[in-house]
Amino acid sequence: MPRLVHAEEVWGTxxxxxxxxxxxxxxxxxxxxxxxxxxxxxxDRLFSTYKPESEISRLRIGELAxxxxxxxVQEIWQLCREARECTEGAFxxxxxxxxxxxxxxxxGWAADRALDMACKAGIEHVQINAGGDxxxxxxxxxxxxxxxxxxxxxxxxxxxxxxxxxxxxxxxSGTYERGAHIVDPSTDLPAIGARSATVVGPDGGVADALxxxxxxxxxxxxxxxxELTDYSAWVVDRHGDQTWAIGPAFS
Amino acid sequence: MKRxxxxxxxxxxxxxxxxxxxxxxxxxxxxxxxxxxxxxxGSTTPVTGTTSTSTPNQTKTPAASTASKTATGRSYSACxxxxxxxxxxxxxxxxxxxxxxxxxxxxxxxxxxxxxxIPWLQQQTLTAKNSSKISGVGGATCTSGAWTSSLQSALTTxxx
Numbered sequence: 001m002p003r004l005v006h007a008e009e010v011w012g013t014x015x016x017x018x019x020x021x022x023x024x025x026x027x028x029x030x031x032x033x034x035x036x037x038x039x040x041x042x043x044d045r046l047f048s049t050y051k052p053e054s055e056i057s058r059l060r061i062g063e064l065a066x067x068x069x070x071x072x073v074q075e076i077w078q079l080c081r082e083a084r085e086c087t088e089g090a091f092x093x094x095x096x097x098x099x100x101x102x103x104x105x106x107x108g109w110a111a112d113r114a115l116d117m118a119c120k121a122g123i124e125h126v127q128i129n130a131g132g133d134x135x136x137x138x139x140x141x142x143x144x145x146x147x148x149x150x151x152x153x154x155x156x157x158x159x160x161x162x163x164x165x166x167x168x169x170x171x172x173s174g175t176y177e178r179g180a181h182i183v184d185p186s187t188d189l190p191a192i193g194a195r196s197a198t199v200v201g202p203d204g205g206v207a208d209a210l211x212x213x214x215x216x217x218x219x220x221x222x223x224x225x226x227e228l229t230d231y232s233a234w235v236v237d238r239h240g241d242q243t244w245a246i247g248p249a250f251s
Numbered sequence: 252m253k254r255x256x257x258x259x260x261x262x263x264x265x266x267x268x269x270x271x272x273x274x275x276x277x278x279x280x281x282x283x284x285x286x287x288x289x290x291x292x293g294s295t296t297p298v299t300g301t302t303s304t305s306t307p308n309q310t311k312t313p314a315a316s317t318a319s320k321t322a323t324g325r326s327y328s329a330c331x332x333x334x335x336x337x338x339x340x341x342x343x344x345x346x347x348x349x350x351x352x353x354x355x356x357x358x359x360x361x362x363x364x365x366x367x368x369i370p371w372l373q374q375q376t377l378t379a380k381n382s383s384k385i386s387g388v389g390g391a392t393c394t395s396g397a398w399t400s401s402l403q404s405a406l407t408t409x410x411x
Binding site: 018127129132133134140146147148149150151152153155158159160161162163170171172173174196198236241242243244245246250251 | 373374375376377378379380381384385386387388389390
């Protein structure tokens with residue numbers, strides 16, 4: 001089976017691609033890979049908070065109004081509002097230091113769009129791993145779901161959980177990440193709700209937002225999943241070795 | 252469908268809060284102070300209510316006991332969908348089950364809620380697992396060292 005693996009340093013992290021096809025040639029895989037990588041940079045130009053000329057940077061300093069922003073930026077703005085509401089404010093890109101920062105949502109959202117590109121090109125099996133947040137298509141082969149290990153929060157060489165999934169997204173947030181940059185919007189202090197939170201569901205942007213929000217809210221966020229029946233969570237408590245899980249992916 | 256879920260999330264907050272905050276009453280969740288969340292207006296009332304009203308129907312016995320205990324919360328209006336009342340089971344200070352003893356009936360939406368409004372938090376101890384058959388690694392860090400390790404691991408094992 002033709003297969004192409006690629007790693008690209010973009011979005012302030014490494015995005016790894018794993019493309020496999022039962023029907024497409026290696027050349028076709030390369031062509032899609034190139035389109036996906038171009039798309040990553042296009043997203044970076046719009047949303048990077050490190051590039052002063054990006055629309056997000058200009059929004060943050062008040063140089064650009066949201067009503068004048070690109071349609072895709074406006075769409076993310078709206079999706080972030082919904083995610084903020086859904087998580088009772090625990091996910092709040094507007095509370096970020098320096099102003100609106102949707103990075104936590106955009107990575108998963110854009111990975112899904114890249115997944116769509118591969119799907120439209122007829123590639124059956126795709127894994128996109130954007131800095132540990134994963135979007136999946138079609139299993140690793142026909143009838144074989146992807147088997148994704150979730151790193152242990154206290155040991156980056158160990159796997160603490162395994163998620164088996166053919167299609168969908170797996171997002172993990174943790175306080176172990178460099179800079180522990182997840183801030184509790186209600187206190188403006190580092191979030192202490194959980195040590196690690198993994199969310200599995202159909203949409204990468206939503207999964208990213210929920211994982212971040214669970215780091216803030218901890219067990220208080222469990223009730224979000226009562227309504228979000230397509231989403232599941234696996235969470236390591238802030239202290240100790242207790243974990244809890246909710247939803248179909250972990251039942 | 253995703254959009255519909257988000258829009259509906261506010262209406263069920265009352266139902267869910269009853270379940271989600273139940274552990275607080277038994278001290279099994281030290282970080283879960285209801286006031287720590289910038290809750291929406293919709294969820295504030297039930298949260299407060301739960302904290303203060305689980306006492307009347309409580310059948311909690313002293314903490315030293317290892318027996319399973321149950322406690323039933325007060326009935327709350329589910330934002331126009333009817334009333335919800337929940338009974339929890341507590342073992343050694345940990346909520347092991349939350350079940351609705353009464354809930355709204357009638358419209359399909361309420362029936363949907365009924366089916367789902369019984370979250371069972373599966374509790375386990377954190378352990379390292381056998382990673383020999385994985386085809387990817389999630390939750391890798393942004394730090395380059397861990398990233399490289401995870402990436403290598405993902406790429407290598409993906410071929411299995």
